Amino acid sequence: MTAHPTTAFTGADIFTGHTTLSGQALLMQMGKITGFCPADQLPQNAKKIELQGGLLAPGFIDLQVNGGGGVLLNEAPCAEGLATICKAHAPLGTTALLPTLITDSPQVNAATRAAAREALANDTLGFLGLHLEGPHLSIAKRGAHAEELVRPMKEQDLQNLIALKQDLPVLMVTVAPENVSDEQIRRLSEAGIYVSLGHSTAGFARTSEALAAGARGVTHLFNAMTGLGHREPGMVGAALSNGAAWAGLIADGYHVQKEMLNLALRAKQGPAKIFLVTDAMSTIGTDMDHFTLNGRRINRADGRLTLENGTLAGADLDMISAVRFVINELGLSKEEALRMASLYPAQAIGLSATLGQFSEGADASILHLSYDMQINAVWIKGEQAA
Template sequence: MTAKLKISGARIFDGNSFHDDAVLLIEAGQVKGIAPKSAEHDGAATIDASGLLLVPGFVDLQVNGGGGVLFNEQPTVEGIRQICAAHARFGTTALLPTLVTDARDVTSAAIAAGAAAKVAEVPGFLGLHLEGPHLSVARKGAHDPSLIRAMDDDDLKELLACMRAIGCLMVTLAPENVTKAQVKALADTGVIVSLGHSDASFETACAYAQAGVRTVTHLFNAMSGLGHREPGVVGAALASGPLHVSIIADGFHVDPAVMGIAIRGKQGPGRIFLVTDAMSTIGTDLTDICLNGREIRRKDGRLTLANGTLAGADIDMLSSFRFAHETLGLSMEEALRMASAYPADAMGLSSRKGRLLPGTDADFLLLTPELHLQSTWIAGREIFQAGEN
């Protein structure tokens, strides 16, 4: 593919607003700009996207698996490659392969795989999300309680080394098993520290936000709830302006009415953004999968352990975006921002991802007017087209 591209004919959403009668100019894998349709772009190949919507690629910060691969079960470069490829078929152009609480050797293997994936420039690989093992047993969700533990000095050193090697790392942890000093040490090096799987009080959650917590993992799920006398982690997530907050929009993890209340009630500038929490089922017809030796059953859009506990989600980002737009009634622009711009902001990557502004990566989607995916592009290169195997 040529280093210069001109995408014409589409209605373009740059992450802030729509542009009609315009073209997207791409050079060396980055957005050169959005210009009038008559604009020249010397030496550029022209792609006719007439009748389509051109929008920023989705950014998913919590992806446990896809395409038949669960990161915990295959913590390798090839595993990461397959997960990224599976989600590209649903519009995700940047993601964090996410490791659910596991043994030390599995965590170390996942970190090594992430470092190798960065060197290999795996399309769609953004960095890693380590969800645990430093969580609260009381709010374990589907995490194996026998593997949950306090963060020690070796853990901290490994996380700091991971950040140096990969440059993009999110860690979900709970105050019950991590100190504020450890949070500060992580945040000071650029690690995105997320509060989740915690029974902490409102006061404690706010104190940890002051120490360096930047985001909250899957709002409402596996955390102390919003009470009228004790606001809990949910209250801290909504009331603390700087916190960015993820939510799973599948209709099972959180009731749509509650999602709407939270979105309307979130104090800014931090915003609520979409994550899939997707498992290996995405893009497959699998009916049963395995995590930490435990069976997870897939039925009617839900993934559950034998006891009925939700265990990740069976949803992709395109479906999550549609849910936000069609079921929650959000404008198309806001639903798109929740799937692209806001997660990029949460990671401190607004200058690179989630928008189609000059200098950002040319990661974008072509959608039909009915919001079906026509093609997925990463760094100005088409990596998936509907109808192709």
């Protein structure tokens, strides 16, 4: 039997997800990380990939991606649509993602669930599972979600979600605590579903109850939820003060002002962290100036996506741009910015043993970055994707 050769990446510093190594080689075999060694002591017969400086880092993980490459999941709920979205984000550093379905009809929901099962069977590169954002949201805080489709969760909805999770590695659902009960949250959580709270008028107390019932955190912190108040801390206050609550954050300077981003990062209690999400729409990787969602025109201009009335409708953002934003605008270290895009989302979904860091047995999903955070190359599970 012929042994599978080791591939050794040399010539760049290595950010493991925890610390930065110099003078070391990153070792990969059969799409998995096998460890590190001094760059001048490579295993015998290793295939050498010699890089000219820069930084190797774990691939990004995006838990909220509505579209990319000209495709919006709501408009293309099929396996081909999922593959296009994953492929569009790979050159921008995202090596694992949750395609996200915004509130839609039962027919589109059913098609998306079938497509997810097919994408998984096809081993679609970068496909991690689904994020279903709605329809069990607050009408008052629905944002770009269609009002006529927003509704409370019923028993059949819950059963459908539990059945879907049995087929997917990761299933995230965004719900408003006023449209789901604590018992429903508990049952979803016990089935392994990541319950995230958002698009909600719930205050601090109701949010805290939902978190205690099994919700894991909140969706796009600050956006479409009750904000910080000195007498009512709101959903934002509950997320920041609860050490077990994770929070996704859209760091583009439009969804949340940078002063509030810095305040949230300083205030967040742990061990759960704030991680970056893009909330990206179909525009990523294209020159589109508009697209359609649930029959409504979404305009793209000046880094923003808006309905005709000016309401933000997703984000014109990719993950490497979000990483650069928190470094350049918020003053975060490169290491912490990279953790927010890789290690922390992996920890949030319970997959940090295989994603978000370089450790033995982890997926060889690797970025080669310049020190000013430009992407030179991308590998997903050992396969070069960009």
